[in-house]
Amino acid sequence: MNIGILGAGSIGSILARKLSTAGHNVKIANSRGPHTIDPSIVAAGARAVDATDVINDIEVLIISVPLSSVSAVKALIADLPNEVAVIDTSNYYPLRDGHIQALDEGQVESVWVAEQLGRPVAKAWNAVLAGSLEAKGKAAGAPGRLAVAVAGDRDVDKRAAMALVEATGFDGVDAGSLAESWRQQPGAPAYCTELTRQHLPAALQAARKDLISPRRDLAITTITEKIENGAVLTTDDLVEINRSIYN
Numbered sequence: 001m002n003i004g005i006l007g008a009g010s011i012g013s014i015l016a017r018k019l020s021t022a023g024h025n026v027k028i029a030n031s032r033g034p035h036t037i038d039p040s041i042v043a044a045g046a047r048a049v050d051a052t053d054v055i056n057d058i059e060v061l062i063i064s065v066p067l068s069s070v071s072a073v074k075a076l077i078a079d080l081p082n083e084v085a086v087i088d089t090s091n092y093y094p095l096r097d098g099h100i101q102a103l104d105e106g107q108v109e110s111v112w113v114a115e116q117l118g119r120p121v122a123k124a125w126n127a128v129l130a131g132s133l134e135a136k137g138k139a140a141g142a143p144g145r146l147a148v149a150v151a152g153d154r155d156v157d158k159r160a161a162m163a164l165v166e167a168t169g170f171d172g173v174d175a176g177s178l179a180e181s182w183r184q185q186p187g188a189p190a191y192c193t194e195l196t197r198q199h200l201p202a203a204l205q206a207a208r209k210d211l212i213s214p215r216r217d218l219a220i221t222t223i224t225e226k227i228e229n230g231a232v233l234t235t236d237d238l239v240e241i242n243r244s245i246y247n
């Protein structure tokens with residue numbers, strides 16, 4: 001597939017490397033220009049381009065930026081054809097993103113993103129830690145292969161997201177409509193807890209809307225305190241903290 005990625009940070013760069021290695025034709029951009037893109041991304045076969053170039057001649061656009069950048073992305077994708085699939089990896093952390101009233105009042109995060117962008121999106125890879133995404137992918141059918149939740153309303157977005165999740169080494173699990181994607185937001189049992197496709201559906205169902213924001217904030221406080229006390233947390237440590245708080 002011809003894929004554009006907006007955002008070349010932790011998640012965008014891993015996706016670019018994995019999808020290029022899997023044989024896809026990938027272009028990637030950040031906000032500062034192609035010369036600032038990590039050379040390992042280009043070495044894997046992706047093309048580093050200007051953000052304005054990312055949307056040309058693509059079938060799928062992956063948006064992997066902080067929520068504070070969504071309005072800038074809206075301007076960049078104004079001419080993106082309707083049939084291009086769009087996948088959003090974002091999560092809302094008020095401490096990092098600043099407070100967004102609609103999200104504080106409970107609007108589903110990717111529904112807000114779709115509204116801001118003025119077009120549908122699928123939500124995928126938001127609930128997998130960068131460390132898990134980087135290191136824990138496996139071949140299809142391998143025992144213990146982890147799963148990634150995919151939510152969305154349009155077939156074109158969801159089909160692309162399911163196929164690309166597979167290409168990154170994870171089982172895609174259909175998590176329903178975008179309105180249901182609060183079940184994979186920070187604070188939910190399915191969020192960054194490394195589940196297989198046998199266990200992910202039950203975790204999505206077990207989510208409680210009233211608990212996800214307080215549990216998200218508790219996890220952040222817990223992690224921040226551990227780091228301030230000198231802990232060096234691995235991906236496995238973060239998964240354990242999430243499991244202990246979100247379940």
Ligand SMILES: NC(=O)c1ccc[n+]([C@@H]2O[C@H](COP(=O)([O-])OP(=O)(O)OC[C@H]3O[C@@H](n4cnc5c(N)ncnc54)[C@H](OP(=O)(O)O)[C@@H]3O)[C@@H](O)[C@H]2O)c1
Nearest residue numbers: 007008009010011030031032064065069072090091126130
């Ligand atoms: N890190 C994780 O473990 C993880 C896991 C799942 C989901 N997520 C979510 O995925 C999203 C990205 O996370 P991340 O950790 O990869 O973030 P990150 O490391 O901070 O990277 C963000 C990227 O977005 C780029 N960007 C910002 N504004 C842009 C714009 N207007 N146009 C083009 N590029 C722009 C930045 O480019 P510049 O540096 O040039 O500004 C940077 O490359 C976030 O919503 C995050 O919550 C993160």
